[in-house]
Amino acid sequence: MxxxxxxxxxxxxxxxxxxxKTYYCWASLFLSKKKEVGSNIIYDYVNNFYSRPVIGLGFxxxxxxxxxxxxxxxxxxxxxxxxxxxVSARISRRLGEVKELYTSGSFCEATxxxxxxxxxxxxxVYFIGGFNGYGAEVGPGLAHVLVEEILSKKEDTYFTEYRLERLNGYDGNFEIGQEPHEL
Structure with missing residues (x-):
């Protein structure tokens, strides 16, 4: 298997x-004068950026x-x-002066x-993916559902909106949208 x-x-x-489809997604580590950025998740839909605490301890x-x-x-x-x-300028408009310390990225996949x-x-052969860079957050839960289906030989009825079959007829021609932060 x-x-x-x-x-x-x-x-x-x-x-x-x-x-x-595959894509590259990046983010930067920022130092801010506002310590709240170190303990709060921010989705700014006016200035089009997101922010996540590094450790969550208020640094x-x-x-x-x-x-x-x-x-x-x-x-x-x-x-x-x-x-x-x-992007740095848009972040500064909302949070005041910020200093970029490091930028990195990686490849993701989207449905x-x-x-x-x-x-x-x-x-x-089973597939699990399309996490849009959120595999560490939602991957373990969906992996548990998949493993339970394989072991029990019964389809889960609660998580049907994530079943691969919903994408039958996919022709490979779609535009990657904005990441679904509110998954």
Missing amino acids: IILSAGAWSKYLINVKLPV PLAIMGDGKAIETTPLQQNICIEDKNE PDMRPAYGKIAEN
Whole structure:
């Protein structure tokens, strides 16, 4: 039995068409004069940025970004983040002066409806993915649902909105939307 859960690399590891697109997403570590950024999650829909505490202990450090996706494959090198300075300016408009300390990113995968998916893709082969960079947050719960389905040989009836079958008819041509922060 195989459970394919390699994130943005999944669709490149198996000869089965998966209803996902890959993209690059980045964020920066910021130091702020407001210590509240170190203990609160912020979604600013006016200035288009998000902020998450680094440790959650009230230190004035936060991970911040714009949540936009740069469509590409995980095989791409040297991704260009064009509007990083503009994002810093929008963050400063809301939070006052901030100092960028470090920027990094990685590759993610998205489904057409920007929600995770799980299910059987071949005999004894299952897929779980499309977490949009939120695999650490929602992945364990959905993995538990998938494992229970496999062991019990019964489909879960509560989490049907995440079943892979909802994406039947996917033609690979969709636009990646904004990350679903309120999952």
